[in-house]
Amino acid sequence: AIEEIKEKMKTVKHKILVLSGKGGVGKSTFSAHLAHGLAEDENTQVALLDIDICGPSIPKIMGLEGEQVHQSGSGWSPVYVEDNLGVMSVGFLLSSPDDAVIWRGPKKNGMIKQFLRDVDWGEVDYLIVDTPPGTSDEHLSVVQYLTAARIDGAVLITTPQEVSLQDVRKEINFCYKVKLPIIGVVENMSGFICPNCKKESQIFPPTTGGAAAMCQDMNVPLLGRVPLDPHIGSRSCLHGHYSCHSLFKEKPETGRRAARWLSVHKGIQEFCNLHQSKEENLMSS
Amino acid sequence: SMFITEPGNLAGVQHIILVLSGKGGVGKSTISAELALALRHTGKKVGILDVDLCGPSIPRMLRAQGKAVHQCDSGWVPVFVDQEQSISLMSVGFLLQKPDDALVWRGPKKNALIKQFVSDVAWGQLDYLVVDTPPGTSDEHMATVEALRPYRPLGALVVTTPQAVSVGDVRRELTFCRKTGLQVMGVVENMSGFTCPHCAECTSVFSRGGGEELARHAGVPFLGSVPLDPELARSLEEGRDFMREFPKSPAFPVLTSIAQKILDATPTQPS
Numbered sequence: 001a002i003e004e005i006k007e008k009m010k011t012v013k014h015k016i017l018v019l020s021g022k023g024g025v026g027k028s029t030f031s032a033h034l035a036h037g038l039a040e041d042e043n044t045q046v047a048l049l050d051i052d053i054c055g056p057s058i059p060k061i062m063g064l065e066g067e068q069v070h071q072s073g074s075g076w077s078p079v080y081v082e083d084n085l086g087v088m089s090v091g092f093l094l095s096s097p098d099d100a101v102i103w104r105g106p107k108k109n110g111m112i113k114q115f116l117r118d119v120d121w122g123e124v125d126y127l128i129v130d131t132p133p134g135t136s137d138e139h140l141s142v143v144q145y146l147t148a149a150r151i152d153g154a155v156l157i158t159t160p161q162e163v164s165l166q167d168v169r170k171e172i173n174f175c176y177k178v179k180l181p182i183i184g185v186v187e188n189m190s191g192f193i194c195p196n197c198k199k200e201s202q203i204f205p206p207t208t209g210g211a212a213a214m215c216q217d218m219n220v221p222l223l224g225r226v227p228l229d230p231h232i233g234s235r236s237c238l239h240g241h242y243s244c245h246s247l248f249k250e251k252p253e254t255g256r257r258a259a260r261w262l263s264v265h266k267g268i269q270e271f272c273n274l275h276q277s278k279e280e281n282l283m284s285s
Numbered sequence: 286s287m288f289i290t291e292p293g294n295l296a297g298v299q300h301i302i303l304v305l306s307g308k309g310g311v312g313k314s315t316i317s318a319e320l321a322l323a324l325r326h327t328g329k330k331v332g333i334l335d336v337d338l339c340g341p342s343i344p345r346m347l348r349a350q351g352k353a354v355h356q357c358d359s360g361w362v363p364v365f366v367d368q369e370q371s372i373s374l375m376s377v378g379f380l381l382q383k384p385d386d387a388l389v390w391r392g393p394k395k396n397a398l399i400k401q402f403v404s405d406v407a408w409g410q411l412d413y414l415v416v417d418t419p420p421g422t423s424d425e426h427m428a429t430v431e432a433l434r435p436y437r438p439l440g441a442l443v444v445t446t447p448q449a450v451s452v453g454d455v456r457r458e459l460t461f462c463r464k465t466g467l468q469v470m471g472v473v474e475n476m477s478g479f480t481c482p483h484c485a486e487c488t489s490v491f492s493r494g495g496g497e498e499l500a501r502h503a504g505v506p507f508l509g510s511v512p513l514d515p516e517l518a519r520s521l522e523e524g525r526d527f528m529r530e531f532p533k534s535p536a537f538p539v540l541t542s543i544a545q546k547i548l549d550a551t552p553t554q555p556s
Binding site (some may be wrong): 019022024025053054055057060081097098099100101102103104105106116132133134137138139140159161162163164166167169170171172173174177178192194195196197199201203204205207208231266 | 304309314339346424461464480482488513523
């Protein structure tokens with residue numbers, strides 16, 4: 001399967017994994033923002049793959065609940081949010097949102113293999129893979145299936161508290177173990193912006209110095225810190241009917257807040273471009 | 286299988302409660318830890334079994350990180366959290382050589398360890414055993430439910446946050462309970478609302494009311510909404526006893542009432 005997947009992935013330029021040790025730190029929200037952010041440039045083709053088999057949130061976040069995947073001659077067709085942004089999730093294969101995917105490892109792995117081998121992504125600049133929390137079957141599988149096709153790297157999401165950081169350190173060690181390059185760490189929910197007085201306060205106290213101190217400690221780049229913002233949390237994204245898209249178009253207040261996200265996206269793009277030129281150098285030498 | 290059919294190490298455990306959620310980071314471990322502390326303050330002896338193998342949080346939350354598990358004739362001796370030995374704890378965190386080590390395991394290995402956790406920990410006499418699970422409905426959950434079935438767990442607490450995504454996942458978790466025959470003792474909504482320290486405006490950070498609505502829809506009890514409380518977050522970070530030290534905090538009355546509802550829902554033992 002690894003060879004088949006390598007063949008399939010020839011049309012996919014960059015592959016990015018979004019990881020976190022702990023759940024609920026905002027991986028899926030981040031993945032959705034990143035996908036929309038990159039797709040702002042209409043010449044960039046973006047694919048978002050949700051491999052959280054037991055708790056797929058991407059369909060809801062992208063406003064695609066109830067959508068179905070279509071079968072075509074060349075495989076499963078992703079669900080398109082924009083012309084240049086396709087999405088795939090196990091959520092599109094369930095008959096009701098209440099359905100629980102109570103699967104053990106091997107079945108989940110089979111699903112991930114199918115997602116990588118049988119989805120007709122077409123020509124894609126960025127494939128963003130949103131993962132479940134932890135370091136288990138799904139993570140091992142996606143890394144193994146994509147070894148021959150090369151992953152650019154992983155973005156690690158955390159919140160500022162030590163209970164979350166201690167899991168990110170595990171995730172960093174996971175990356176070392178499986179030889180997955182680390183693009184960087186994003187600290188999410190870093191402060192809370194009151195919608196009433198616009199002042200910032202801490203909900204999740206960074207008692208051990210937050211992601212900044214951890215990154216310095218473990219010698220990995222910090223891509224940025226983004227605050228908890230109810231406009232982003234519940235309105236723009238999570239309710240689906242407001243798409244994340246609007247975050248990048250609204251002006252000027254939301255625009256200013258979006259700037260913190262955009263600088264993170266820029267960091268990721270730069271890493272991928274560097275990765276690409278390194279590979280080209282490698283091939284030409 | 287001899288271990289499974291004989292009550293063995295769980296013989297002295299009166300009631301088993303599982304804490305579940307479909308989504309991660311909604312506060313399962315927080316609720317497990319605070320429930321244990323609240324029950325302890327009513328004079329109960331409590332054990333916590335942390336079956337989150339990839340991201341164990343309970344040891345830090347109860348300031349037990351770095352402690353070691355010892356062996357005795359009947360198995361592993363759990364770690365006591367307090368001097369009075371009223372809370373005992375078993376977690377994979379105690380078995381790792383370094384705290385940052387990642388347990389990169391696939392399902393079958395995880396299942397084997399969970400079976401061991403259920404059969405080989407010498408809990409002694411406990412009023413309650415609280416089982417904190419990882420997010421999802423996969424290997425760990427099936428293994429835990431299967432291994433505990435002979436001991437007839439009292440039921441499951443299902444934790445959610447108010448936002449829609451989380452509520453979607455918790456619906457899947459309720460389906461899991463139904464399919465596996467686990468009684469839902471109730472739904473707890475966590476992180477509902479934050480009071481701004483600058484202007485005292487209360488904001489529903491993750492939108493509002495999902496948990497109660499969901500409980501009504503599913504016909505299961507709603508146990509309460511725990512607000513976002515920086516004092517609770519801080520005391521978990523520092524491994525302090527929130528239920529003793531912060532009685533004036535916004536989260537305190539709700540957590541107390543949730544523990545009381547659990548006590549009320551516990552059938553009295555025929556002595």
